[in-house]
Amino acid sequence: MKCPYCSSDNTRVIDSRPADDNYSIRRRRLCDDCGKRFTTYEKVETIPLIVIKKDNNREQYDRAKVEAGILRACHKRPVSVDLISQLVDTVEVDIFSREEKEISSSEIGEIVMNRLQELDPVAYVRFASVYREFKDVNTFMDELKKILDN
Template sequence: MKCPFCGASETTVADTRVNEDGDIVRRRRRCLACDKRFSTYERAEIRLPQVVKKNGSRADFSREKLSASLWLALRKRPVTVEAVDAAIARIEEKLLAQGEREIPSEKIGEMVMRELKKIDKVAYVRFASVYRNFEDVDEFSDLVREVTRPVAERGRS
C-alpha cells in the first residue's frame, strides 16, 4: 500500500478491524519511510453484468430501475416491501451466479416476470402485457387463462 503522505510503498499493518456487518475491513497502517499513520478500508466489489438493451446500447445494471419496474407492476397490490426486496435479491443472485459480463435486457425481463408470477398474479399480468407488447386482446386473454389455470393443467399443455 502506497503512503498517501510521502508516496513510499513500504507500509505495515498496525491494526485490523471488521465492521459490525462483517462486510468492511478497516486497516490502520504505518509508513516505514515517514512513520505517519493512515487507514485503509476494504470491501468486496460485486460487479453485476452490463445490461444490453434492445437497441444494442449498454447500461450499468440498476437495482433502482429494477425496483421501480416491480413497484409499478405492483401498484395498489397487497405485497410487502420484504417480498419485493427478496425478489430483487433473487434476481441479483441469479445474475451474479451466471458470471456473465453482459446480459440482454430480455433475460432480466423474463426473470422479473417469473418473480412477479410468484408474488402476485395481477402484477405479473400487468408487467407481461407491457413487456411482451401484446398486439391484440387474444394474446392478453391467453396470458390470463394461463395464469388462472390450475397448476396440474399447466403441465399438460
C-alpha cells in the same frame, strides 16, 4: 465514514452484523462529534454487469430500474416493500450467479416475471403486459389463460 447529520469524519463502528440478504454487512455507527447514530451497509464490489437492451444499446445494470418496474407492477397490491426488496435480491442473485459480463434485458425480464408469478399473479400480468408489449386483447387473454391453467 462521514456523519449524515453533521458531516464529521469522526465516526466509529459500534455494531456489525450480516444484513438480511446475507450479501452485505450492516454496521451501526456513532458520530463522536454530534453523538447521533446511523446505519451503513457494506457490499462486495462486483464486476459491472452490462445489460444489452432491445435496440442493442448497452448500459450498466441498475438495480433501481428493476426495482422501479416491480414497484409499478405491485402498485396497490398487497405486497410489502420487504417482499419487493427480497424479490429484487433474488433476481440479482440469479443474474450475478451466471458469472457472465453481459445479459440481455429480455433475460432479466423473464427472471422477474417468473419470480412475480410466484409472488402475485396480478402484478405478474401487469409486468408482462408492459414487458411483452401486448398488441391486442387476444395476446393478453392468452397470457391470462396460462396463469389460470397453472
